[in-house]
Amino acid sequence: MKMDTLKKIFTGFKNGIKNFGNIITILINTVLLAFVYFVGVGVSSIFAKLSRKKLLELKLSKQAPTYWSDLGLKKKPLEDYYRQF
Amino acid sequence: MYILGISCFYHDSSAALLKDGTIVAAAEEERFTRKKHDTSFPINAVKYCLQSQNITIKDISYIGFYEKPFLKFERVLSQHIELFPYSFKTFVSSMPSWINEKLRVPKIIKKKLSYTGDVLFIEHHLAHAASSFLVSPFKKAAILTTDGVGEWTTTSYGLGEGTEIHLMKEIRFPSSLGLLYSTITAYLGFTVNNSEYKVMGLSPYGTMDREKNPYYQKLTKIIDVKDDGSYRFDMDYFTYHYADRMPSKKLCRLLDGPIRNPESEITQRHKDIAAALQMLLEDTLTKILNHVYEVTRCPNLVIAGGVALNCVYNGKILSKTKFKEVWIQPNASDGGTSIGAASYIYHTILGNPRNYQQKTAYLGPEFTDDEISYFLNKNKIKYTEFRDEKDLIAKTARLIFENNVVGWFQGRMEWGPRALGARSILSNPCNLNMQEILNLKVKHRECYDDKTQILTKNGWKLFKDLTKNEAVATLNPETNELVYQQIEQKTEYKYSGKMVYFKNKRINLLVTPEHNIWAKKITNHSDSIYKNQFEFEKAINLVSRENVQIKAIKRWKGQEKKYFLLPRINRKKYSHLWQLHKIRMDIWLEFLGYYISEGCFCYDKGHHNIYVAQSLKSKHYEKIKKCLNKIYHWGYNSGSFKLSNKQLFEYLKQFGKAKDKFIPQELLGVSERQLKILFEALMRGDGTYRSKQYKYTTVSKKLADNVQELGLKLGYSVTTSKEVSNNPNHNDVYYVRLNKGSKTSYIRKNQSSLIYYRGKVYCVTVPKYNLLCVKRDEKIVFSGNSFRPFAPVVCEDDASKYFECDTPIPEATDFMLMVYPVKEKWRAKIPAVTHVDGSGRLQTVRRFQNKLYHDVIKEFGKLSGIPILINTSFNIRGEPIVCTPYDAYKCMMGTGIDYLAIGKFLVKREDNQNDLWDSEIYAKD
């Protein structure tokens, strides 16, 4: 009986620590990612807007003759496929 | 040479193994992990592929990955930069998975598989194109790929010839037909990446006339399609490029309303939107295909990508375009790209000639009769053995003909999302009721235990006491209104095994594991698309998770009644009495409220006395006095009003003593305004009002029931507790608590559990919004169920007799990728598989593909005159299709499948009422 209660307390404690750890990880991640987002992505975004570079086409362009763009995907040398880009 | 293809971390992860250009094994990870649409690294699928060939990872020459991760990451970053700062939330939720896995693919492959060889990365749409073209019957073919999004591409076309593929043009993210379909799927209240087929299935119910359907014109505002089929979106209508896949407010305005609450009533507007979307998709695809034909001038077409699963359109391709033949990869969405990546390496990159055509989808695990009998014996499962194949075919066909639902587990598991006769559930399409039987028996085992009560027009009832025509209370989730609906069908069956038990102060519910709970999750899961919506969630998935449940309803539309007719008494004997007859209902309800709470009757020497207790000092004294004035003359004596009237006495007598009190059911049907009068009068009596909560105390069980119903109808959230009296001479006391504050209640992690149950379970179906109002141990909740359509299978040589299909029938029909009209004269004969527009999503089967399956269908034809079966996937709803004998047996025992034809054995459900959910004893071998 006593053993059981001890065990319960112990696992409860362990789970508590684990949950606490998870929460901390999420917190740190969020803080770091927020920093990266507002500094890294934010600055890039300002530069992109200043240089009027459009990264995504968000609007229709009724006068354009076509929306097809060249892809030209064909067989490439073997080395190219080792690359992740 | 062995080449392994892998697809993962996005939709359905999968693995495929190529041996000298032949696909020898392929499977999706979900079948092994039993997690639907599992996106994790397909370690189990890879293991299976290797085992099937008795090889190890060292024998693999190349691994092909289905996309270029860095290119995709570039696109994702571009989205964040372009849409800064709106994309913050998705940035935080999605970046960890990029950092941990998506950008570390070579490392993960090396680590998980101990693989040291070469890993090649194939562009996503190229992998799609290869998955279709390189295993197609064509030497040369035009290629179209359309999906949600790959790296940047969302639609591409090109030409395949021999082993070469040339993708010429593309449409780039964010414009994407796949994502448009998903957005409208979300708008219509279905789950994205899962229920797109439901939108397709809904479309024929809408107006399929471009002029008359108002939403067709509206949708053309958000997309500009050129004559060459190229298209672009006005992204103001979408949010998927910076948030989750929800429609934007502008889209909601365009479509005249908010996002549909899942499982709320599907109105004509929703059907019209689905129809408009389908028409828009078809028009765009037709334009694209005509353009592709002009460019390639090739009569053959292969298509791939998620949009290729739109079988309604697939069935129209050959009649609407100039293409003469079409082939589609059975696993056309992302799962199939593992085949594409591997084939592209072998044929295109390494230049090996093509020597293989994919003629079947049977590429998954298979189990020998020895393995199956070992499993059956070990678990003491009762079964019989078929004498030979002929016996198997004859007996199975007869069982189906006799309206049994048969689980069919034969040979290698299917590749792709459809069950095609290896892991299928077969049944009789000629039976008018089969659709309902299947829905109830197989797909919707959503039942309550025998202590659960359901609110009916006649008050609370145990399920077992429900009559056939009973009207039960349901919740319209759109308006939060209580609506009575007549039940369509009631089922009950014996169950023994695990049930899910939710228990806390406000909720007490014991349901089967597949039961749908109307719930809202609170825990933030980054992969969850709907965080703030109520939706149906399987009970088993809610165990040990935090969530909320809906509780209260908003409005009750009853009938305003002007008068209450008090029954007259025997005129002869009491002719001298002036009889009360028509009493204003408002007055009567108020009076009854006081009487039920505070009143009693007493016959005293010829006097028929009625008392309503209320002290002079009470703040309600004046109110009660005023009310009684309008009823009858009264006197006041020692803390009680006294009325002497035989007629009133006779009527009120029925309410008996305190513990027998109740509210007549017909009075609970009056309007909300009038119910409120009754409610307030009751509360002035035995109620208290403190901190925004009413508490009503009574010793009558029946009255507690009535007050609950009354409260629900007035929009209160109701909970009841019972104080059991230790003294047998005293009654139990019920406390009904009602408040308007919280409409929902929480279940915490430790308040749900799996418990063992043996006994009868019950459920009912109603025509719409299957949200039933049930209670157990006086705790009231709403919970419910929902439905889906079925598909026919027919032998290829019989298909054109029953269906209006293209000739020759495209091979893609073998993979259930085409929808064709059922011929007019047969529609009434096979109603369970005929869609509202007269079409059917059929599977054709050729004998060389699956001999047993083919022959069972033919044999059934001999018995019934129609060689067609209903083929539905062998799974419990919400779970992946079964893979192993264990999965199959578990599925059979957890549903109403009557027989299981597994290998050369036949298992009858009734012979095996074991404790199924104690699954440890059936652990996998």
Ligand SMILES: [Fe+2]
């Ligand atoms: Fe894709």
